[in-house]
Amino acid sequence: MLELTAEERAAATGENGDGAAMAMRIVAEAARLMGAPRLIQVASAHIDGALYHGDSGTLFAEKLVAGGARVAVRASLNVGSLAPAGCAAIRLPPHEWDMAERMMRAYEAMGCEPSWTCAPYQAGHRPTRGTDVAWGESNAVVFCNSVLGARTNRYGDFLDIACAIAGRAPDYGLHRPENRLATLLIDITGLSVELRRSDVFYPVLGTILGRAAGSAVAVIEGLQGCTSEDKLKALGAAAASAGGVGLFHVAGVTPEAPNAATALGGAPPRERIVLTPADVKAALAGLSTAGETDRVDAVAIGSPHLSLAEIDEVERRMAGRRLAIPLYANTGRHVLAPLEAASRRRALEDAGVVFVVDTCVVVTPILPELDGAVLMTNSGKFAHYAPGNTGYAVTYGSLGECVESAVAGRLVREAQAWI
Amino acid sequence: MDLKTRLELSVEILLPGGATEGQCLALSAPISFWGGVDPKTGRIIDARHPERGRDIAGTILALPGTIGSSSASAVLLEVIHAGRAPAALLMDAPDAILLLGLVVAREMGWPTPPAFRLPGSEQKPLAGRRLTISAGGVIRLS
Numbered sequence: 001m002l003e004l005t006a007e008e009r010a011a012a013t014g015e016n017g018d019g020a021a022m023a024m025r026i027v028a029e030a031a032r033l034m035g036a037p038r039l040i041q042v043a044s045a046h047i048d049g050a051l052y053h054g055d056s057g058t059l060f061a062e063k064l065v066a067g068g069a070r071v072a073v074r075a076s077l078n079v080g081s082l083a084p085a086g087c088a089a090i091r092l093p094p095h096e097w098d099m100a101e102r103m104m105r106a107y108e109a110m111g112c113e114p115s116w117t118c119a120p121y122q123a124g125h126r127p128t129r130g131t132d133v134a135w136g137e138s139n140a141v142v143f144c145n146s147v148l149g150a151r152t153n154r155y156g157d158f159l160d161i162a163c164a165i166a167g168r169a170p171d172y173g174l175h176r177p178e179n180r181l182a183t184l185l186i187d188i189t190g191l192s193v194e195l196r197r198s199d200v201f202y203p204v205l206g207t208i209l210g211r212a213a214g215s216a217v218a219v220i221e222g223l224q225g226c227t228s229e230d231k232l233k234a235l236g237a238a239a240a241s242a243g244g245v246g247l248f249h250v251a252g253v254t255p256e257a258p259n260a261a262t263a264l265g266g267a268p269p270r271e272r273i274v275l276t277p278a279d280v281k282a283a284l285a286g287l288s289t290a291g292e293t294d295r296v297d298a299v300a301i302g303s304p305h306l307s308l309a310e311i312d313e314v315e316r317r318m319a320g321r322r323l324a325i326p327l328y329a330n331t332g333r334h335v336l337a338p339l340e341a342a343s344r345r346r347a348l349e350d351a352g353v354v355f356v357v358d359t360c361v362v363v364t365p366i367l368p369e370l371d372g373a374v375l376m377t378n379s380g381k382f383a384h385y386a387p388g389n390t391g392y393a394v395t396y397g398s399l400g401e402c403v404e405s406a407v408a409g410r411l412v413r414e415a416q417a418w419i
Numbered sequence: 420m421d422l423k424t425r426l427e428l429s430v431e432i433l434l435p436g437g438a439t440e441g442q443c444l445a446l447s448a449p450i451s452f453w454g455g456v457d458p459k460t461g462r463i464i465d466a467r468h469p470e471r472g473r474d475i476a477g478t479i480l481a482l483p484g485t486i487g488s489s490s491a492s493a494v495l496l497e498v499i500h501a502g503r504a505p506a507a508l509l510m511d512a513p514d515a516i517l518l519l520g521l522v523v524a525r526e527m528g529w530p531t532p533p534a535f536r537l538p539g540s541e542q543k544p545l546a547g548r549r550l551t552i553s554a555g556g557v558i559r560l561s
Contacts, residue, residue: 022526029522033433033515053490054458054497060523136489156489156516158496158523388454 002032008039008168019069019110023165030159031170040132040171045075045164046120046144048136049157050107051363052081052100060158061106064165069110072167076115076125078137079305080104081364085116085333088356091365110165116358117332119233119305121148124334129255132175134163138240139233139304139381145247147232149255151175154246174246180256181265182219182249184212185272189222191280194417196226199234200398201280203380206238208283212273215244219263224252230307237304238380277419284418287383287396290374294411296395297370299402300361300386302330303379308338310399315348317403323352324409327402328367330360352406362389376411378402428541428558433513434521436533438554440561441479441506445546446470449484452491452517461503479550480505483539485514495520499529507552508534509542 004012012024031039049057081100083090092100108114117123121143127133129149135141136155144150153173155163163169173179186209188196195201209218227250239245249257257263301314306329314329329348336357339345349355361367362385367375375392377383378399386394395411404412447469450456455465461476475498485491495517498504508521513536524531535556551561 026519026522026526030515030519033513033518033522048489049493053493054500056496056500056527057493059500060496060527063527138489154489156491156519157493158519159492159516 002028002036003038004028011166017068019064019067020165022064022067023069023162024168026158026162027166027168027170031172034170034172036170036172038171039166039168040175041167042073042134042163042169043131044073044125044127044133045071045160046078046125046135046137046140047075047107047112047160047164048078049161050077050080050104050112052096052103055099057157058099058103058106061103061161064161065106065109069165071111071164073164074125075112075161075164076117076120076123077107077112078116078120078140079118079359079363080116081359083356083358085336085357088328088354088366090359107161110161112164115332115334117305117334118303118360119307119332122305122307122334123332132169134160134169136160139237141246142236142240142248143233145174146236146249146254147229151180154244180217180247182217182263183270184216184218185260185264185269186212186218186220187222187272187274188220191222191275191277192417192419193226195280195419196223198398198416199231200378200416202231202234203238203378203383203396204280204284204287206235206380207242207287208275208279209235209248210239210242210245213239213243213245213248215246217247217249219249219251219257219260221251221260223250227253230310233304234380238384241381241384281418284396287380288394289387290393290395293374295374296325296376296405296409296411297373297392298326298328298367299376299406300328300330300382301378301399301402302328302356303360303362303381305360306331306335308335311335311339313399314353314403315344317400318351318407321351321407323406325406326352326354327406328354328356328361330356333357362386367392376402376405426559430509430556430558431536432556433510433534433536434518435554436507436531438552439506439533440549440551441477443481443545443548443550444470444473444475444478444505445481445542446483449486450482451486452494456494456498458494458497459501459503461498461501475505476503478505479507479509479545479552481509481537481542481545483511483542485510485517489516491517492520492523496523499524499531504530504532507532509537510534511537511539511542
């Protein structure tokens with residue numbers, strides 16, 4: 001049975017204005033439906049709700065603005081449907097364009113930060129370990145819980161902004177320490193160290209994790225000394241698009257898992273999966289849908305948005321060569337600004353890189369409509385969503401293969417251990 | 420406990436609304452509203468769903484299960500805004516994300532269908548029948 005404080009009840013009946021009241025009522029109703037006993041204070045929010053799916057979402061945001069709603073906590077914004085800071089051309093029809101733009105303005109008017117990125121944790125928004133927050137966007141949720149050790153559920157449309165305005169979230173799920181313990185152990189110590197250290201492995205492992213865990217919490221044993229922040233970002237994004245994963249642990253790496261036993265809370269795992277090279281190869285094959293073809297019409301990287309370190313790597317691998325087909329580099333303005341300051345953006349664009357900023361190629365129409373087109377990517381999340389959202393078939397490969405294929409204008413494979 | 424022996428059935432109210440009636444569309448498999456229901460028309464578009472092509476507008480929609488996407492609430496709100504909402508929802512288990520679409524619709528002042536809890540096994544006998552549901556959650560054959 002949900003109990004609200006006097007302050008929360010006053011807010012819900014309009015003490016702080018109509019918009020704040022609507023937000024508090026939405027949070028309280030969600031809490032009641034989820035069986036939460038109370039609301040808890042949150043320290044920040046990341047808002048996924050400003051992506052246009054239809055007019056009703058715009059009207060909802062504008063009603064909050066008309067009611068004087070303001071966010072009570074720091075609230076960064078996930079990608080939108082338009083690209084105010086970018087670069088690539090977007091093919092939205094006029095009505096949708098107008099409603100998407102109105103929606104973005106409404107969220108900014110409520111005091112949300114115009115960060116427009118799905119990697120807010122690399123744009124300076126990093127809640128400290130143990131802090132309760134209300135985040136949306138599945139990859140950001142899983143990074144926030146797993147790598148930062150802050151606590152959030154997967155807050156979807158409407159509830160994310162309502163929590164940010166109310167400064168409250170329902171007390172349930174991953175906010176509660178007992179629900180953060182792993183019940184599934186994934187043992188990858190049987191795979192070669194070379195494979196465990198390679199970038200291209202992490203989206204594959206994430207896909208396996210997402211399918212195996214569903215919405216359960218897993219701990220991975222065998223990645224000590226192999227990971228980087230960008231690899232964990234790729235792992236979490238793939239896991240959250242292949243399953244309902246909101247939190248994973250990596251023994252010896254992530255903050256709540258000094259070792260597997262701690263992540264499991266001292267109990268034996270309910271399930272133990274020992275990964276074999278055959279499992280890895282099967283998951284790898286599932287990431288590509290284009291079949292046996294060397295056709296590549298475009299390359300897309302940056303889901304989640306590229307970090308500056310990842311752009312450095314692209315630039316190093318291009319080594320001054322021109323690209324034969326477009327390479328869509330999806331990133332945020334937090335990365336574009338330093339690139340521009342260092343006069344690097346123009347040179348990359350002249351060589352054939354197309355920067356997609358504030359948005360990305362699977363959430364809004366950017367890729368040209370072509371029959372039988374093939375998109376190459378190193379992102380597990382793009383591999384998952386591109387066929388349905390863009391009509392392009394997908395060929396999955398490493399960052400090195402993506403750059404070499406963009407230079408050659410056809411699929412180029414490099415030697416890579418998959419055992 | 421079904422309507423044939425009881426003539427009426429009293430169910431738990433998840434989200435209240437007025438009295439309503441309609442033909443029962445009892446889905447035979449769980450559905451994801453995101454990617455499964457066309458937000459503009461209310462038609463079931465999931466290629467793998469057994470009731471693909473059926474229209475949820477105006478029906479007493481019985482859901483044996485829901486597959487959670489965090490955008491399910493946005494799709495349901497868009498369906499309501501487009502005037503293609505079901506007359507009521509009967510849910511085996513309350514899916515907070517989907518129901519949030521109804522909560523927000525109510526906040527927007529749009530006509531909002533009520534939602535009730537009814538186990539999947541008790542949904543099946545209602546398939547295709549015309550039902551009335553009172554504001555207090557009593558279902559009758561009409």
